[in-house]
Amino acid sequence: MLQANLVKPEKVILEEVEIPSVRENEVLIKVKYCGICGSDIHSYKGKHPFVHPPIVLGHEFSGIISQTGKKVKNFHKEERVSVEPNIVCGKCYNCLHGRYNICNYLKVIGCVGYNGAFAQYIAVPQNKVIKLPREISFEEGALIEPTAVAVHAVRKSKQKIGDKVLILGAGPIGLLIMQVAKVSGAGEIIITDLLDYRLKKAKELGADKIVNSVSRDLVEFIRETYGENGIDLIYECVGREETLSEAIQIARKGTKIMIVGVPEENPRVNLAYIGDRELELIGSLMYIRDDFEEAIDLIQKKKIQVQPLITHSFKLKDIKKAFELILKKKENVMKVLIEI
Numbered sequence: 001m002l003q004a005n006l007v008k009p010e011k012v013i014l015e016e017v018e019i020p021s022v023r024e025n026e027v028l029i030k031v032k033y034c035g036i037c038g039s040d041i042h043s044y045k046g047k048h049p050f051v052h053p054p055i056v057l058g059h060e061f062s063g064i065i066s067q068t069g070k071k072v073k074n075f076h077k078e079e080r081v082s083v084e085p086n087i088v089c090g091k092c093y094n095c096l097h098g099r100y101n102i103c104n105y106l107k108v109i110g111c112v113g114y115n116g117a118f119a120q121y122i123a124v125p126q127n128k129v130i131k132l133p134r135e136i137s138f139e140e141g142a143l144i145e146p147t148a149v150a151v152h153a154v155r156k157s158k159q160k161i162g163d164k165v166l167i168l169g170a171g172p173i174g175l176l177i178m179q180v181a182k183v184s185g186a187g188e189i190i191i192t193d194l195l196d197y198r199l200k201k202a203k204e205l206g207a208d209k210i211v212n213s214v215s216r217d218l219v220e221f222i223r224e225t226y227g228e229n230g231i232d233l234i235y236e237c238v239g240r241e242e243t244l245s246e247a248i249q250i251a252r253k254g255t256k257i258m259i260v261g262v263p264e265e266n267p268r269v270n271l272a273y274i275g276d277r278e279l280e281l282i283g284s285l286m287y288i289r290d291d292f293e294e295a296i297d298l299i300q301k302k303k304i305q306v307q308p309l310i311t312h313s314f315k316l317k318d319i320k321k322a323f324e325l326i327l328k329k330k331e332n333v334m335k336v337l338i339e340i
């Protein structure tokens with residue numbers, strides 16, 4: 001089979017390897033679509049804090065079961081599936097307390113310690129496989145994973161009905177959080193980005209206010225528009241020092257800031273504000289099964305739209321072109337899928 005191996009930063013080689021053999025508790029999946037995630041871009045550039053080449057990337061995928069291990073009872077050949085890519089120990093403190101997304105021994109398919117789905121086939125433990133309802137296409141199936149990230153972040157934020165919500169960053173995660181936040185009862189959603197086409201998409205998908213933070217000073221805009229009471233909840237979906245620092249400046253005293261973006265470098269922010277304003281900076285990492293199931297439900301029932309986020313699709317052999325397209329930031333790129 002063909003796989004795309006990231007052997008060192010910015011160097012992906014296509015190689016022919018054996019189809020993985022299936023252990024008794026595993027399922028072999030013929031991959032159909034796999035999305036390129038922001039974190040894959042960090043990895044590609046050699047800037048992801050936890051991803052070390054050589055590795056086959058790819059953790060947002062859908063496919064068809066082509067073989068099942070001896071002990072697999074609930075899945076069958078030809079079934080359409082997606083995969084929850086976090087592989088956990090099941091024994092550490094957090095695993096035993098329902099928070100296996102932050103397992104001490106976390107491995108992530110296509111990220112950490114486990115080859116991913118930029119390959120024709122992948123073998124995964126059966127307990128990580130999840131059936132794809134008929135209403136969800138393979139393309140949409142590749143967006144369940146990022147949707148689960150959004151569901152987890154919104155759930156962790158304990159967002160309240162009617163909350164005024166600010167989302168920094170209108171990339172795929174920002175736009176998914178926006179939709180999930182809306183379904184969860186947000187009163188008003190303001191979303192910001194540097195790129196107009198992303199903001200246009202945000203508007204189409206239901207943003208109440210869009211702000212291009214190149215042409216408008218965001219801190220000032222929020223102060224002028226919302227006065228003293230400001231914003232109730234902020235989702236930082238960029239992971240840059242500037243946006244983190246903006247979030248801290250914008251936050252009303254006592255506000256929550258959800259940290260969803262993955263920072264590339266070590267961002268330096270003014271922690272003095274955290275104490276002084278009693279801000280809550282809350283991290284959100286991946287998801288657990290409930291979030292994944294909720295994501296599937298939202299897509300299946302068309303409560304949120306994922307199809308409009310898909311802007312490009314490339315064949316596996318052209319995966320380098322896909323990465324380069326995203327890095328160039330020229331065309332109107334949102335979610336790029338690899339068709340396998």
Ligand SMILES: [Zn+2]
Pocket residue numbers: 037038039059060145146
């Ligand atoms: Zn991802």
Ligand SMILES: [Zn+2]
Pocket residue numbers: 088089090091092093094095100102103104105106
């Ligand atoms: Zn664990």
